[in-house]
Each structure stands twice: as C-alpha cells, then as structure tokens.
Amino acid sequence: MLILECPYCGVKAEETELTAGGEAHLKRYGPGSSDDEFEGYLFTRENPMGVHFERWRHSNGCGKWFHAARSTTTLEVFGTYSAQTTEPPQEIKDKISARHPGWSWRDQS
Amino acid sequence: MQTPLKRYSAFAIAREALRDHTGWQRAWRKAQPKKRYDVVIVGAGGHGLATAYYLGKNFGITNIAILEKGWLGGGNTGRNTTIIRSNYLQDPSAAIYEKARSLYETMSQDLNYNVMFSPRGVMMLAQTEHEVRGYQRTAHANALQGVATEFISAQRVKELVPIMNINGPRYPVLGALWQPRGGSARHDAVAWGYARACSAMGMDIIQKCEVTAVRQEGGKVKGVTTSKGDIDCEKLGLVVAGHSGALADMAGFRLPLESVPLQALVSEPIKPCMDVVVMANTVHGYMSQSDKGEMVIGGGTDAFNSYTQRGSFHHLEETVRALVETFPMISRLKMLRHWGGIVDVTGDRSPILSKAPLEGCFVNCGWGTGGFKAIPGSGWGFAELMARGQSPLTDEFGLNRFTEGRFIDESVAAGVAH
Ligand SMILES: Cc1cc2nc3c(=O)[nH]c(=O)nc-3n(C[C@H](O)[C@H](O)[C@H](O)COP(=O)(O)OP(=O)(O)OC[C@H]3O[C@@H](n4cnc5c(N)ncnc54)[C@H](O)[C@@H]3O)c2cc1C
C-alpha cells in the first residue's frame, strides 16, 4: 500500500485517496514541433526500473496536483513536492543520490 | 550428440507405466551458450519461444538461442488467467488474434504436447447501455472479419451460466458478447510445449542467463552481454514483456509503453459450477473455473509504474467486491493464492511487433494485459518479420504508428481487455 504526503495540505494520504497522473516533468510540445518531438511528448516514456518522477492528484482530499519521486523496484518514496516546478528540488535529488550512489538527474523530455 | 526425442502418446504412457516411469526423457536439453547464433531471442516466455519455434518450423532457421534471466515461462506467461479469445474491434487485431486462436485449436497435435486447450466459450458481459452498444458494434465488426461471435441476451447468459445473478442492482447483466470458440489453455504447458519443440530442433534454451547489455557495431546489432558471457548474433529479438523498457534502454532507444502490475487470484477448489469463461469489463473482473476446480479470478492493473510483481491490495478488493454481486456464491469461497505480473501497456492497448531503431534488432512487446491468447499468432508473425523483414500479420503493429498517429485503438472498445 502506497502512502504519499500531500505537499499542500500535509495529509499522509493512502493510495485510494490519490489518483496517479503518470510521468512528471514531461516537456510539452505543441503546434510547430517535429513529429518526433510530438510523439515523444505524447507516448514515449522513461518507464525506468528505479527512480521515477510522477504526477499525483490528491483527489479525495484537497484536490491539488503534486509530484512524487519514487522507486519502481522497491516502492521506496523519496519525497513529494509542489507541481509548480520543472525539476525536482535539490533536497529530493540529494536524498536519491544518497540511496543510489552515482544517480543523476537527467533531462527528461 | 543428443538422443532423438521420443514422442508422447497413449502407447508411451502404457509403456512407462509398466517400467516405473524410468524411460521419460527431459522435455528439453540443458544448454550452455555458444559464442555465436544466427538469432538470439531474449525472454523465454510464450512469445519468445513461439517466435523461435516458427523461425525453425516455417523458415528453417534453427541456429537460435533463447535467453531467459529466470526460469522458462516464469514471467507473465506463467502468471496469467489464460483467457483466449479473438473478438477484437479493429481489423489488424482480429487478424493476429484469430490466427493465434486458430493455431491454439491444433497446438497440442502440432507440438505433440497437451496444452489443454479448452474452447469452452468466452462471454463478455455488457453491464451498461454503453457496453451493449459497444459489443453489438464489435459483433458486427467480427462478422465482417470472419470471427465467429454473437451478441446474446441476458436470458441466454443465465442459461449458459446459471450461477450468475443477472438482476444487479448495481451492475445488471444486459446481454453479452459471446465467442463460442474462445476459451482457455494451460499456460505453463504452452511454454513447455514450445520449449520442447524448439529444443528438439536443436535450439539452445538457456535459463538463468540475464541480458545486461546490447552490443552494437556501426549502427548494427552485434550481440548481447549476459550473466553467462558475451553472445554474438546476426539478429536479435527482444521479447521481454514488462522489461521491454529496460532492454530498449540497453539498445539505445525508448518505447511508447509503461510497466504496471496486474494481479490475479484463485480460490480453493470446488465442484464444477461454471463451464465458460466470463469477463466483466465494467467492474474489471473476470472469472473461469480451472480443471482442478479453483475459481480463477483476474483484476485490473495498478495505476502507477512498478516492477515489483505485486500489486496494490485494494485492486483485488474492488474486483472481488464487484464480482460478488454478479456471482453471489463466491462470497463463501476462501481465496488460496494471489500474485502479480508486470505488464507492458501501450497508449492504444495494442502490441508492438516491429523493427527497432537499431538495425538487426526487433521488438515484440506491448501485449500488456492480454497477450497469452496471442502467443502462437504473435510467434508466427514475428518469426516472419525477423526472417523476411516483413509480415502481413505484423505490418500494422510497427513502432511508426505512434509517429504517424495510426493507432489500433482497442482500449475504448474492449475496456481492460484480457
Ligand atoms: C495477472 C495476469 C493475468 C493475465 N491474464 C491474461 C489472460 O487471461 N489472457 C491473455 O491473453 N493474457 C493475459 N495476461 C497477459 C499475458 O500473460 C502476457 O501478455 C503474456 O504472457 C506475455 O508473454 P511474453 O512471452 O511476452 O512475456 P513473459 O512471459 O513475461 O516473458 C518474458 C520473459 O523475459 C524474461 N526477461 C526479462 N528481462 C530479461 C533479461 N534482461 N534477460 C533475459 N531474460 C529477461 C523474463 O524473465 C520473462 O520470462 C495476463 C497477465 C497477468 C500478469
């Protein structure tokens, strides 16, 4: 059972209180972009075995969207943070690096 | 030199019974990897093994290694609820799934291995007005595709499955899409039967051999690095279901899919009470009775990415809660086991059988929650694609469909689809 703390209202929400919204930090491409860029944005996903950044909505709570950093192999949660950002905050990156030496934030498209 | 494989037969059973079963051979050889093969298949699940089998049978290519990081059939092929049907909406789907279903009809004879194919009929319940219209549309599409299905009334549903409560109140049964020649088969036997036939053709099935890197030279595939050393090959087939993203990453490209857990559970064995397969897509539940008497129940996928081979408990709870309304008698059953598998889900819920961006490399994945039924058809088409560079069965399932916006959309029509 997955438990994430909503960064807005501070509630430790169990997963039935939340709605998963897929990979976070996607770069949005619109009209005028190339076919490959558009395909990448719409369909291609990191789908990593390991650290994953994703969007969640506290749907049965405050209703707001937030981001979470989580491991897809151990289900460890590294932290949650505001959705008003294009990159995970430094403290979350540090936490992940501490658990996975050599890990680095790469630019996800 | 290997001793030739003895055929299984009624006579063989009698012979072995008279000599304390001392004469049975290993079903397939233990093999150590050679330095080089014409074709290397990564993943000894049903799709990988079937691909190798039809490469040998239809194209005479037998210098093949099938590499498996765990044990043969230990992935989704050994974890599914074994539903076989071909009542899809889109023409390319109908073609490949019906090819597969028809190959299942004669698979036991073809492989000389009893896969226990049981065409007992698959019933997809319509429990909302929307589903009634959707399934009527599918029945019409199937008529044009030459797939035998029909839309049946709630009354007929009750006749076929007397243990069902069709009156709701929450999910009344309004009718069903009925495919009389759909059914189930023994999943392990499908993997074992193909493995035995591949081994008999001289192919090497190498278990506990994990691929850790894909080696390339001049933009072309050169081979793989594994836990048992480097293996070179001319052509490489990646057939690893939920781990396709990881293998694609090794080969330097990305795939339009995500890996999520899908769960199933079985009850204690009970006397025969239901001789068809029932799917209820509105409530994401489906059920059949195994030959041992267990009720085999499958549920929905988790909503978030995971490689843990176990899903969230609340999904099981939701599935069982909804099924209890339609099958009141199961409320008294004890559930014995539950498990999960990692399924690879694409945006249009259709598979990818395609040349990869790396020359000499091919991918067969994206079967998601419903690829057991497709194993022989997928192997047939993918073998042709790998041998000839093109196959009418796989043409529409290429990676380019995502760039070109040419989806084979089965998600709307078929709901969860298994
Ligand atoms: C709970 C559940 C219920 C399902 N129910 C149905 C159903 O009723 N009907 C239906 O049609 N389908 C169903 N499916 C889907 C079906 O099981 C799959 O689509 C199908 O089995 C996929 O077969 P495969 O051969 O592609 O993959 P798998 O059988 O998963 O084989 C892939 C193999 O690749 C191996 N591998 C992975 N990485 C590596 C590596 N690096 N090196 C070497 N080997 C590697 C794995 O160990 C695995 O054995 C269900 C799935 C699940 C999980």
Ligand SMILES: [Zn+2]
């Ligand atoms: Zn909140």
